[in-house]
Amino acid sequence: MTAAPPVAVGSIFTECNHLGGTPTDLECFARQELTRGPQIFENPSGAVAGMLEVLRERRYGVAPLLVASACPGGPVTADCYRVLKSELLDRLTAAVPVGGVLLALHGSAAVEGLGDLEGDLLQSVRARVGPGVPVVATLDLHAHVTESMVRSADALVAWETYPHRDALTTGRRGARLLLDTVEGKIRPAMALAKVPVLVSGVHGHTEGPGPFADVMRFAKSLEGEGGVVSTSAFLVHPYLDLPDMGGGGLVVTDGDPDTAVALATEIARRYWERRFDLDPPIHSPAEAIARGLAVDGGPVLLVETADCCGGGAAGDSVHALRALLDAKVGVPTLVPVVDPEAAARCHRAGVGQEVTLTLGFRLDPRWGQPLTVTGRVARLSGGTFRYTGGIWSGQDGDMGPSAVLSVGGVHVLVTTHATYDWADEQFQSVGLHARDAKFVVVKNPMNYRLAYAGVSRAAFVLDTPGPTPAVMRKVAYRNLARPYYPADRDIPGLVPRVHTNSPR
Known part of the structure; x- marks a missing residue:
């Protein structure tokens, strides 16, 4: 019996910010994950x-x-x-004929001068393998699906x-969906329906009560009924600036395109109905600090969403730090800042030395002014840490040369590179622990719920300038045409925009 052709597996995965x-x-990519050919088998995540x-x-061969x-x-x-696209496509061409193609993508990557990375890559893969070879891709639920x-x-x-x-x-x-298609068990018919809603991820959790959780639960309740193979709900990454954005x-x-269209449209309609609930209350840093000081104990989380490295920001904002120092809080506080020059200064000075330096807004100066601080270098680190879950669970993260700079009771983790925040691995890697702090500045709109679950006493989402704001009312998009929420609170006669893959 002739062996089945192998399945090609690849990935170009990141999330971009315009x-x-x-x-x-x-x-x-080299700093986080870049493996080629058979290397992808060595430590996959x-x-x-x-x-x-x-x-x-299921005993299928793999073309890596x-x-x-x-x-x-x-x-x-x-x-x-x-470089990445040509390497992936060259290996795919060399592997043809393949039985199918599996791609792990994000869905909100963008290329300078091109825009939609995933659309371009999938189009190119389709051109290489032809219309008869199944192609399946996984996406983040923040994908801008085109x-x-x-x-x-x-x-x-x-x-x-x-x-x-649930990346794994x-x-x-x-x-499984790809192999069921290869084996003729299913004939996928796919429909996307979306509405122009642009909101941050602060209220985008999928567990417990919440607007997006309700939409997701409805979408998943449809699976397995009436020939429905898979459902997805999307909370689009709102920090892109591309046409036709929405969730x-x-x-x-x-094999039932009409049902796919009807159900996708109903998911989109429910998402539109929850748009107002998806925007969180926000506070000025001074207000949040004052309210936090009135909370018994700690840690109190100051959520500086607008500087989220996991959303594409540089991580170099010092708006929250400035407010804390202006308030003379005098209590143990943890603050992360990406500033390679400041980190290098600390390393040159050495542990225990006092330094005066400018901090912040060195990488992306559009959002504020640097802050001059004097503090003591409390600890130095090479910047390596291990992710304990999430997208890169078990893999090493690399902050680059890093330092803990103590400015009174405020401990600033100064790093060279931006890294994704899953939990609080970065703080822990340099001996900083939230349980010992009154305030912790966190720069992720969602994962702080997981990182500090059962520990934090309160959390306040800050209203600060930056490329990943908690609400999108002040963002002036150039390529996204109106109407869209929140620029337009209502859109009379709105009908979800529908795209299908049949016929190809």
């Missing part, structure tokens, strides 16, 4: 690990392509994308949880 941050180049598990269980992932940032440079992505794939399968706990299991789901639903059925 409002700020620094460009994402090849070094950013996330969706790729789930894909490889299922392929091994390229796995590249990076901390979110500004758009991917054209040169970087050219018509090109839908038309180029047989199925798109998104993560179901935020904070993101989503990889398994995507692989909603995607449904894959077994």
Whole structure:
């Protein structure tokens, strides 16, 4: 009996920001994850690990392509994308004929001068393998799903949880769907329906009570009924600036495009109805500090969402730090700041030395002024830490040369590179612990709920300038045309925009 052709597996994974941050180049991928060919088998993580598990269980061969992932940032440079794309496609061409293609993507990556990375990549993969070879991609639930992505794939399968706990299991789901297609058990028909809602992830959690949790639970309740193979709900990454952005639903059925369209449209309609609930209350830093001081005990979290490295910001804001110092809080406080020059100054000075330096807004100065501080270098670090969960669970993160600068009771973790915040691994790696602090500045709109669950006494979302704000009312998009929420609170006669992959 002739062996089945192998399944090609690859990934180019990052999330991009058009409002700020620094460009994402090849070094950013090399610092986080960049493996080629058979190297992808050595220490797989996330969706790729789930894909490889299922392929091994079902005894399919694998044609390994390229796995590249990076901390979110500004758009991917054209040169970087050219290198990664050509390497992936060259390996795919060499592997043809393949039985199918599995890609672990984000869905909100962008390339300088191009925009939609995933749409371009899927279109190129389709051109290489032809219309008869199944192509399935996994996506983050913050994906900006485009018509090109839908038309180029047989199925798109998104993560179901935020904070993101299910990259591995989503990889398994995507692989099973692909293999069921290869084996003729299903004939995927896919529809995407979305509405122009742009909100941050602060109220985007998928567990417990909440507006997006309700939408997600409804979407997942449809699976397994009436030929529905897979459902996804999307809370689009709002820090892109591209046409046709929005969130909603995607449904894959077994050969029933009409049902896919109807159900995806209903998911999008429910999402639109919850738009007002998705925006959080926000506070000035001074107000949040005053309210936090009135809270008995700590830690009190100051959520500086507008400087979220996990959303593509540079991580170099000192707005919260400035407010804390102005308030002369005099209580143990933890603050992260990305500032390579300040980190280098601390390393040159050495542990125990007093230094005066300017801090912050060195990488992305559009959002504020640097702050001059005098403090003592309390600790130095090479910056390596181990992720304890999430997208890169078990892998090392790299903050680069880092330092703890103590300014009175405020302990500033000064790092060279931006890193994704899953929990509080960065603080712990340099001996800083939230349980010992009154205030902790956190720069992720969602994962702080997980990192400080059962520990924090209160949390206040800050209203500060930055490229990843908690509410989008002040953002002036250039490429996204109105109407959209929140620029338009209501859109009379709104009908969700629908894209399908049939016929291809």
